[in-house]
Amino acid sequence: MSLDLTATAMQIDRMTLDLKARQDSHDLRLGKALQAIASTDASEYERRRELSQDTLAWNVPAALDDLGVRHAPPQTPADFCVLAVDGSHIDVDRHIPARCFLINVGVSRLTYGSRPDAELYSEPRLYASDEELTIRDRAAAFKEQPIEGAVLGAKRTVEEIRFLAQRVRDLPEDQPTLALVDGSLIMLGLLGRGYDDFVRRELIDDGFVQALEELKQLARRRPLAVASYISLPRSAEVVNALRLAVCPYEVADCDRHCGDLRADDRPCHAHVGGLMDRDIWWRLLEPGQRSALFASSSPLVRNHYAGHEVCFFYLHAGEEIGRVEVPSWVAEDEASLGLTHALLYDQCRRGPGYPVALMEAHEQAVVTGADRQRFAQLVEEAMAGQRMEHRASEKSASKRVRWL
Numbered sequence: 001m002s003l004d005l006t007a008t009a010m011q012i013d014r015m016t017l018d019l020k021a022r023q024d025s026h027d028l029r030l031g032k033a034l035q036a037i038a039s040t041d042a043s044e045y046e047r048r049r050e051l052s053q054d055t056l057a058w059n060v061p062a063a064l065d066d067l068g069v070r071h072a073p074p075q076t077p078a079d080f081c082v083l084a085v086d087g088s089h090i091d092v093d094r095h096i097p098a099r100c101f102l103i104n105v106g107v108s109r110l111t112y113g114s115r116p117d118a119e120l121y122s123e124p125r126l127y128a129s130d131e132e133l134t135i136r137d138r139a140a141a142f143k144e145q146p147i148e149g150a151v152l153g154a155k156r157t158v159e160e161i162r163f164l165a166q167r168v169r170d171l172p173e174d175q176p177t178l179a180l181v182d183g184s185l186i187m188l189g190l191l192g193r194g195y196d197d198f199v200r201r202e203l204i205d206d207g208f209v210q211a212l213e214e215l216k217q218l219a220r221r222r223p224l225a226v227a228s229y230i231s232l233p234r235s236a237e238v239v240n241a242l243r244l245a246v247c248p249y250e251v252a253d254c255d256r257h258c259g260d261l262r263a264d265d266r267p268c269h270a271h272v273g274g275l276m277d278r279d280i281w282w283r284l285l286e287p288g289q290r291s292a293l294f295a296s297s298s299p300l301v302r303n304h305y306a307g308h309e310v311c312f313f314y315l316h317a318g319e320e321i322g323r324v325e326v327p328s329w330v331a332e333d334e335a336s337l338g339l340t341h342a343l344l345y346d347q348c349r350r351g352p353g354y355p356v357a358l359m360e361a362h363e364q365a366v367v368t369g370a371d372r373q374r375f376a377q378l379v380e381e382a383m384a385g386q387r388m389e390h391r392a393s394e395k396s397a398s399k400r401v402r403w404l
């Protein structure tokens with residue numbers, strides 16, 4: 001029986017009416033949020049944040065500027081380089097005969113100015129030994145975490161930032177360089193999932209943060225900025241800051257004052273409920289401008305990123321509002337922060353509203369469905385070539401054979 005388009009059309013009409021009502025409410029709250037951000041003084045906001053940090057029901061960032069300030073992009077240097085990495089992986093698959101995973105890191109190095117150049121490539125690495133497939137607790141011999149799923153995603157993020165640091169070492173020391181990764185500098189995949197401390201220590205303290213430390217040391221000897229770019233961000237940290245700014249209570253004790261209220265009935269909801277940060281900055285920023293600078297108050301950063309706290313701003317990239325995250329040592333250096341702003345906007349203008357170097361790194365890193373199938377075949381063929389007993393699942397075999 002085919003789809004009943006008449007009944008479907010009626011449901012679409014009802015959905016559209018509901019969306020229109022929600023849009024009107026959204027626009028009203030957005031207007032109030034814009035008024036709040038224009039009237040919020042950074043020092044007063046920080047005073048209230050300090051008073052309320054133990055009683056807030058959400059994390060609010062530290063404001064390093066007045067909330068409504070806007071910064072024009074600095075001039076780009078005559079000669080510069082943008083280095084970007086991105087990654088993809090093939091997870092452990094019980095349907096192939098060997099337990100292993102693969103991480104493929106794509107690299108894009110684009111040099112501009114008097115000696116333009118480009119280098120695009122990828123480096124795959126296979127992990128198959130017992131030591132490579134698990135994270136072990138050094139304090140408990142029999143405690144271990146398999147590297148697969150979300151943990152493998154975090155492992156890939158660590159390898160990307162390590163690879164970035166390695167490639168920066170190969171660049172001329174006098175060349176202004178922006179080193180870029182895709183996504184957040186905060187390893188959110190390890191937040192709130194119940195992983196043991198030894199897993200976070202291995203991946204964050206001894207992995208990601210150690211690579212950031214290496215980049216920090218490199219930045220002391222050369223004009224180097226390090227950043228991440230998030231396209232179409234869904235963050236609401238600045239919105240949370242405005243919740244605090246418009247709270248009618250001197251100390252924003254959410255449980256005490258509003259614990260019995262529905263979310264829609266709380267005083268702050270009428271000003272900012274349902275908004276995302278990008279909604280605000282799309283209205284406030286002109287193309288090329290960046291927002292005020294904020295510092296994340298994520299507990300993951302607070303507990304594991306010592307010396308490399310994550311700061312962020314929003315950039316009007318022309319076609320969208322992007323979120324840019326930088327380590328604190330980049331945020332604290334005016335030249336490095338300006339280089340980040342200038343080169344990221346330049347990259348977005350050279351591409352389709354998205355940094356060209358990241359786009360090219362992604363193209364190098366991508367692993368297609370055909371690649372995954374061929375990878376499984378190569379594993380089986382290699383084992384057969386060594387006359388090793390191997391058995392793939394019937395499900396795996398069925399994907400390669402046409403039945404009907």
